[in-house]
Amino acid sequence: MEELRSVLVHIDGGSHAAARLTLARALAARFEARLSALFAVAPHFVPVPVPVPGLGLPAAPLLDEIDPAARRRARACFDRLAGASGWPLQWEEVVNGDPVAAFARHGLHADLMVLGRHDPQDAAARDVPRDFAESVLLASGTPAIVTPRGDAGFGEAACILVAWRPTREAANALKGALPLLQRAQEVHLVNWSEDAATQGECLDAVSEFLRLHAVEGIARHEGPAPANTGEALLVLAEGLGADLLVMGCYGHTRARELVLGGASRTVLHEAPLPVLMAH
Structure with a gap:
């Protein structure tokens, strides 16, 4: 029979991340596959005051960085599941750059990806591009399970x-x-x-x-x-x-x-x- 050896799941600070991670973990356990949870969100831009000599007013160039609150929520979600008994999983993260391109690159080395559907009502996931799942699918070529909003489980997929x-x-x-x-x-x-x-x-x-x-x-x-x-x-x-x-x-x-x-x-x-x- 065909086997899955590596599963890559997207994790963010949104409200559906736990269900997505649970599905991926159950799937990885079923096939005894390596499971990696990759935190990938779009950076936001924050002003960085820089004094301008002679003007007395600071200029405000933009610096892109990951929202620390989103990372804390994602990490807490991961730690709760990792701390419970069950199949092991590992944390990875994209620290800067385009989250779609970075996730797609990681997906090239996975047998299967697990992605979430965009939820416009989920304010906690606003830093995930609305077309993230479909863009990763097109960019990587790796098969992916796209989960629905809410309970993402499918048991044994009978x-x-x-x-x-x-x-x-x-x-x-x-x-x-x-x-x-x-x-x-x-x-x-x-x-x-x-x-x-x-x-x-x-x-x-x-x-x-x-x-x-x-x-x-x-x-x-x-x-x-x-x-x-x-x-x-x-x-x-x-x-x-x-x-x-x-x-x-x-x-x-x-x-x-x-x-x-x-x-x-x-x-x-x-x-x-x-x-x-x-x-």
Whole structure:
């Protein structure tokens, strides 16, 4: 069976950090994987008074630094969990620079990342870029579980829904999910297309790939493309009682702006369950 050897989880000073860390720890313990919690937030700018000779007034150049209160909250969250019995975890931190780029670099050396969804109501996480999860996904290429707001647990991920398209993104997500798919009790494979013949061949091929990797008992769901793929996926996941949704993350950057595909955007913003994605 496929294994996970290293898990990297994002930690910040926000209110959802503990749930995210708990999920990552349970996942690492299940696979006996190394678990690293990486503190990464955007620096804020503070004025630094500098006397100007002859003027009597200080100039105020800007200095970027990490909010010490955010770091204290994150460290306290980490220490509470690390102090409890369970799988060991290690603390790492980004001390300056772009948190997205730094986290993505660390992610290159992990089998799986665990990221949180942006919560506009969480003032304690305001120093995390609102597009942090999707930007890290696109920058690193490493698969990641993006957790919902609130309780992020999914237990043993007994029921997994895979949204399949014959694309690089979907294939990367599928391969990243293999350790969990091999241990799931139910695996559901969905593909929606207007071309029934091509759809059948597509599902046959990916089903055979999964069987070669010891994933059995695959249930197939197919049909014409819905008007809103993202919403349809969430409705199907709820109806199946899925613990985890697996799908590609589609997007690109344009003029410094991150542009996500419609289904990726809907799922990232609205999914009530963890989603394993890859670019």
